[in-house]
Structures are given as C-alpha cells and as structure tokens.
Amino acid sequence: MKKYWFSFFIIAAMTSCQFSDKKVKSEEELLQKELKKIDWKKVDAFPTIDACEAITDETQRRQCFFEYLTQTIQEKLNVDTLAILYPEIDTIAVKVTVFPNATIKFEPQFPKDSVAYDKVKIDSILHSRLVDFPKINPAIKRGVPVKTQFVLPVILNVE
Template sequence: MNKKFLAFFIFFMFQSCQLFDKKVPDEKQLLNQELKKIDWKNVDEWPTFVQCDSLADKESQKMCFYNLLSSQLQEKLQDDSIAKLLPNIDSIQVKVTIFSDAKVSFEPILNDSLVVNRHQLDSVFQLRLASFPAIQPALKRGMPVKTELQLPIVLHK
C-alpha cells in the first residue's frame, strides 16, 4: 500500500508543477484589465465645501455640497442686471466645473433662441461669482479629478 501511495504522490507532484507554470500576463494586458474595471462615470468622493467635511457618510456630504452650492449660486446671482439681460425667462441653468486643482468655473447655459449679449452676461457672472467659497475637488482612487454639473437658478424679477 505504501508503494501505491508513493507512486500516486510522485505522480501528483509532477502534475502539480504544471499548475505553477502559468504564463504571466504582460503589463499592458493588466493595465487594460484594471482600466476596464474602473467606473469612470462616478467619483469615489464628491467635491465638497469645508463646512461639509465633518459629516460622516458620503450621502450627507453630497447633499450638503449640493445645498451649499445651490444656495451660494442663488444668493450671488440675485441681481437686477441678470434679470434685465434675460427679461423673458425666470430661471437659468448654470454649468459648474470644478477642476482637479480646485479652480471653479461657472457658465450660463442658454437656449439658442434667446437673443442675449453673451459677453455682457459672462461678465456679470464673473463679477458676481468672483468671491465664491473654495471647493475641494472630487476624488477618484485618491486623486483629484475634474467634475461638471448643472444646476438651475431661479431669477427673481
């Protein structure tokens, strides 16, 4: 019985060596596999204001960020000059871009059918939003990334 066991053991040892003789994928294949796994549409951590950092869960931080961003935009864009430039509309979409270096840009999104002095509107936006509170950029795998979002702003006449 020992001879059968010894023969089986030796046979198994030679066969198991083939298990370790697998070909290792090259760097490019591994990189491509990892890149395919990453969800590029979503960030790991949303952009945030300093006031929202103390919140524990991500959903609360996200809601805090959106609420503060909306209220700050609403407050800073409450101006008669925008209402005069856009007399026929009661709200405007604002594209907010938060760059990875924490710079922020604001761009009004207008219908093509609106006849507006675009340069004058951009100037009012830049003037009103120049002292906007600092925003920390979103994070993806621990690295700051660019984020874009759109928010509606109600224009009070």
C-alpha cells in the same frame, strides 16, 4: 525504501512543473483588465465644501454641497442687474466645473434656440459676479482628485 523516495521525488517534480507552465500575464494586460473594471462615470466622493465635511451620509453631504453652491450663486447674481436687464429669464442653468486643483469654472447654458438675449453679456456678468468663491474640495476617484461637471438651475429673483 530508497526506491519509494526516488519515485516520490520524480512524481513531485513532474506535478510541480504543471504550475510553472502557466503563462504569466504582462503588466499591461493586468492594467487593462483593471481599468475595464472601473466605472469612470461615477466618483467615490463628490466635491464638497468645508461646511459640509462633517456630514457622514454621502447623500446628505452631496445635497448640502449643491444647496450651498446654488444659494451662493443666487446671492451673487441677485446683487447684479441680470434680472433687471433680462426680466424674461427667471432661471439660468449654470454649468459648474470643479477641477482637481480645487479651481472652479462657471458657464451659463442657454437653450439652443435662444436669441432673445445677449449671451456674451450674460456670460460676462456671470464671470464678473462669480469671483472670490469659497474653497471647494474636488471629487475623489480611487483616492485621486478628479474633474467633475454638473449643471445647476439658478433662480433669478427681482428684488
């Protein structure tokens, strides 16, 4: 009987050594593998404002945010003389950048061949009008606030 127990322990010791022969991956290898899995072009949650937070459907929340942002920009620009100074411009593309610290930056986007109007003047009007903007909550990626950028078409109305 002792012979069987001795044989059993020898076999158990030999098979358990197979599991310890495997090379353990380093932390760096595991990190790189995990980083490759992440789609860095998409966010888990888009930027939003407090008025849209109650909406549970992600698509509707995103639409609420973009509609609110576009409408607010249009209202602020319609107060100014941008449409009067440049009546040929009916729509202006505005590049919006929302930073992780909830700050926001606006940049007008012009066609590459446009020389009909003063870009610096339009840019300064845009920056002077788009101040005191409501608080925007940044986009979230894996629980961390991230920077996002998008372009909104803003329609200029002459009233």
